[in-house]
Amino acid sequence: xxxxxxxxxxxxxxxxxxxxxxxxxxxxxxxxxxxxxxxxxxxxxxxxxxxxxxxxxxxxxxxxxxxxxxxxxxxxxxxxxxxxxxxxxxxxxxxxxxxxxxxxxxxxxxxxxxxxxxxxxxxxxxxxxxxxxxxxxxxxxxxxxxxxxxxxxxxxxxxxxxxxxxxxxxxxxxxxxxxxxxxxxxxxxxxxxxxxxxxxxxxxxxxxxxxxxxxxxxxxxxxxxxxxxxxxxxxxxxxxxxxxxxxxxxxxxxxxxxxxxxxxxxxxxxxxxxxxxxxxxxxxxxxxxxxxxxxxxxxxxxx
Numbered sequence: 220x221x222x223x224x225x226x227x228x229x230x231x232x233x234x235x236x237x238x239x240x241x242x243x244x245x246x247x248x249x250x251x252x253x254x255x256x257x258x259x260x261x262x263x264x265x266x267x268x269x270x271x272x273x274x275x276x277x278x279x280x281x282x283x284x285x286x287x288x289x290x291x292x293x294x295x296x297x298x299x300x301x302x303x304x305x306x307x308x309x310x311x312x313x314x315x316x317x318x319x320x321x322x323x324x325x326x327x328x329x330x331x332x333x334x335x336x337x338x339x340x341x342x343x344x345x346x347x348x349x350x351x352x353x354x355x356x357x358x359x360x361x362x363x364x365x366x367x368x369x370x371x372x373x374x375x376x377x378x379x380x381x382x383x384x385x386x387x388x389x390x391x392x393x394x395x396x397x398x399x400x401x402x403x404x405x406x407x408x409x410x411x412x413x414x415x416x417x418x419x420x421x422x423x424x425x426x427x428x429x430x431x432x433x434x435x436x437x438x439x440x441x442x443x444x445x446x447x448x449x450x451x452x453x454x455x456x457x458x459x460x461x462x463x464x465x466x467x468x469x470x471x472x473x474x475x476x477x478x479x480x481x482x483x484x485x486x487x488x489x490x491x492x493x494x495x496x497x498x499x500x501x502x503x504x505x506x507x508x509x510x511x512x513x514x515x516x517x518x519x520x521x522x
Contacts, residue, residue, distance in 0.1 A: 244473025
């Protein structure tokens with residue numbers, strides 16, 4: 220069944236969009252990520268223009284993350300205080316990121332910039348997550364006690380400390396604010412919720428328990444992605460309501476299945492699966508940048 224997307228100015232199979240939304244929602248509930256790191260490349264792959272894919276992908280991330288957040292909230296896995304601190308930086312970063320995205324669009328470099336961002340960021344994060352997770356799994360199988368996921372270094376000596384009882388932490392609010400700021404920028408430029416970056420940052424930099432990280436990550440993703448969607452709609456006008464509605468329907472359903480499946484995995488196994496998936500997406504985008512295009516010259520409208 221074909222549906223017309225008014226902003227993207229093209230027709231797409233509705234069941235294909237529902238299936239993509241379901242898969243991304245499943246990732247959201249299982250791994251505590253918005254799933255935008257996979258959604259945006261998939262939308263571009265089926266022919267959606269990059270500006271529309273980025274802006275609409277952020278909108279879909281909201282719905283999928285809300286569904287996953289509700290499931291995690293019921294299990295008591297959300298640190299509201301930490302989530303609020305992350306949001307302070309996230310809102311500021313998303314505002315700056317939207318301005319950068321608008322500038323790249325005026326320069327006609329959105330497609331290239333988005334692809335490069337994905338390859339560099341996803342490749343780095345995925346490699347680190349897989350390496351750390353494999354090491355933890357091997358230590359567990361050998362009966363050894365793995366090293367702590369984070370160490371106390373200069374960052375933990377910063378001022379403005381706050382106690383986060385849910386996460387069993389007493390640290391400065393500066394690192395969480397900076398983490399949220401960086402995630403906000405990535406959310407705006409890449410059309411993602413930022414969970415794929417936020418989850419490892421919360422584990423390895425802030426030292427939060429994996430069980431609390433997933434729910435708290437979704438809490439931050441919901442509000443930052445909603446802010447990005449609003450800013451993108453006002454600044455660039457690239458949010459396609461028909462596209463996002465179909466993605467949301469599939470995403471909300473998929474998140475519930477993912478949340479139920481995620482409880483059956485150990486923390487290191489969850490991180491290893493997410494890291495492998497992130498690396499796979501980065502590899503496919505890198506191949507798209509390096510391979511010779513079928514047509515070297517294309518005549519068409521500017522993005």
